[in-house]
Amino acid sequence: MFDSASSGNRDRLIGERQEYRRRQQNAYNTRGSRTQQQPKTQSGDFEVSLLILASIIIKADGKQDQRELDFVRQQFNSMYGSERANHAFKLFKNISKQNISTRQVCLQIKQMMDHPSRLQLMHFLFGIAKADELVTEDEVRQIYTIAGYLGINSRDFESIKAMFYNSSENAYKILEISKSATDDEVKKAYRKMAKKYHPDKVIHLGKEHQQGAEQKFRQVQEAYERLQKERGF
Template sequence: MSFVKWIGAAIGWSFGGPIGAIIGIALGSIVDNATDSSPLLGERQAGKKWRRNPHQRTTYQRQRTQRPQTRSGDFEVSLLILASVVIKADGKQDQRELDFVRQQFTNMYGKERANMAFRLFKGITKQNISTRQVCMQIKQMMDHASRLQLLHFLFGIAKADGLVTQDEIKQIYTIAGYLGISSRDYESIKAMFYNSTNNAYKILEIEKTVSDDEVKRAYRKMAKKYHPDRLSHLGEEHREGAEEKFRQVQEAYEHIQKERGFK
């Protein structure tokens, strides 16, 4: 599959708005660097199509009043852009974090698609990105369950080098706010990546002082929120990531059950 055809077939609403502009610049740098003998030469003109006519209404602009279903490709490019923001948060790009992104994309999409995504990712990391504008587009166009999955992945990137810096935490917190993710949901997902005595309670979004019945209600609520079926529209490639969050909710509940001795 050619690079441009992969992009064109994979995305929907992310073709427009600030995300589309970022993709266009990254794609343009790829085709502009191609030599006359390169297989990408035939894509050079196609790449120019991404330089949007300012008078042309985009898919993003037309659909602002309704939220279309997020495609796997929309999630993919949103993830690439936000990953680049987090990786640069501490002022450097750690190879372990880059390797984590590549490995996760390989696990989700296969080697060929992951390689194409990583080429695009390199073009994205060279740009100065308005985090607020990108996140506002994602918030408006992407469902809540998918946004939670984005946040889970971003914490995974930050933790990939074994040390989550305060700059990375601050950046992810800012992203969560722009994405319309509540502080409770943010703390719940954050707790999945840290070890502390109250982590199980944070994952279930409750205080340690609640009753056993409240623990059970919280578990049912969180199990519903993080159920993998909520991300089925993203395709089978994202099921493993969805199941990971769901599994951590189950483990948190089982930990509290054992600690309190109830069934």
């Protein structure tokens, strides 16, 4: 999938997705009207995408912070277990040594990954940037660039970015509304965002990715509850 990634560990991590792709494409071809649909992202694709984009973000401010590296390892341990995470981290270290074309990689990801999965990627990248307790301007610019290449619009970008800052203003941004919104508009926005970020949207990635999706969903709920409390409805 990714020309910039090394082949050794990568093949082990995503070997099965090629067989899945063949089976799924055959299934689509036999359904006529569904032939043009995009296959949903699989865990192996998502995993390699995380590794490549994580390496780009960690290098965005010109240095590799150990806390950010620890965050990646911790997240992979949590999602995949220690054995699979160790293999993934070896691949990650190989990727980190390479000069990767951000645009080329992101366009490949956009082509094969559905929108909810790309939103989940963005959430993970901000988590890496925040791991050292400071999201630098260089990191924000890099994530914004990645978002553009991935086809993530500015409202979705600002919504996910706001999840990593604690203020009532960011509660509005998470729900993609302005402070001038009426109470009814706040409620409507919450229902819309709860649907957009519901963990079921990425259930096809496997249970290992549900934790991150659930965290994103909780942040939407917390933003709404904060505005409920402030506005008294």
